[in-house]
Amino acid sequence: MKQGHSLFVTGTDTGIGKTMITACLTALLARCEYDAVPYKPIQSGGIRMGDTLIAEDVAFYQSIHPLPYGQDELCTYCMEPAVSPHLAAQQTKVFIDPDCIARQLQILRKNHDFVVVEGAGGLAVPLYESEQGIYMTDDLITHLHLPLLLVTHPGLGTINHTVLTVKYAQAHGIPILGFIVNYMPQQPNSMERDNVRMISELTGLPVLGSFPQITDTAPEALRMQLDELRTHINLALLLERLEQAEAELLQIKRMEE
Secondary structure, eight states: OOOOEEEEEEESSTTSSHHHHHHHHHHHHHHTTOOEEEEOSEEESOEEETTEEEOHHHHHHHHHSOOSOOHHHHOSEEESSSSOHHHHHHHHTOOOOHHHHHHHHHHHHHHOSEEEEEEEEESSOEEEEETTEEEEHHHHHHHHTOOEEEEEOSSTTHHHHHHHHHHHHHHTTOOEEEEEEEEEOSSOOHHHHHHHHHHHHHHTOOEEEEEEOOSOOOHHHHHHHHHHHHTTBOHHHHHHHHHHHHHHHHHHHHHHO
16 A cells, blocks of 8 residues: 655645646656646636536646546535635535545545645635634645645746745745746746746745746647656656655654644
8 A cells, every 4th residue: 555745736826827737747747657646625616517516627637647536536625616715615505624635635645656736726725714713725734744835937026925925834834845937938038037046045945847838738738748848847856855844744743643
């Protein structure tokens, strides 16, 4: 029985490209002979098709890389309203149980070498509200004992958004593996180059990948570009930092027990 590696993908904003990065990272790991699967614990903005509610992100994963699961195994909570998860849960009367998410993640980890977990929106996103308070995305990451992979961009505003996200994660004790810079132009200008340099300098974290601007994001086109995308990510460094973070998290978990 396996006990697979796992990490949590978040971004500096909604629409930053987390789903594409998650899907491509899963496929690239598979090409490196890892048995990898993605997992989207919570999806709001599900697409209604007749009596079926489609988790759009999971459908995208499945279109990029063949997966041995249906939607229910890869998305624990799919809700139709295209709003923050906490509000979608209120509107649809869905009870989000972090323990249920943890159990499903554990099942996937026991059967695969690698599980790439994608969050909903950014890091400071409320997942549900109860009498006990507001349960946030960082609470879920801490509950799952996962390190963070941060997706950002090279454009105007990225320094502020990225540094704030890193500081927020660090304040909540979440280890960060590094950045993947998405939407990087083929010929970045001086601002874009300096933005990437500066966020690494200010945070002390490495850039683990720099994905180019992809004009055709259709699944067939992306599948054809996987070999090229592989050259844009340092998988060896990502895995090295992941092993270090997992060792630290295991030590913390044992101390808590």
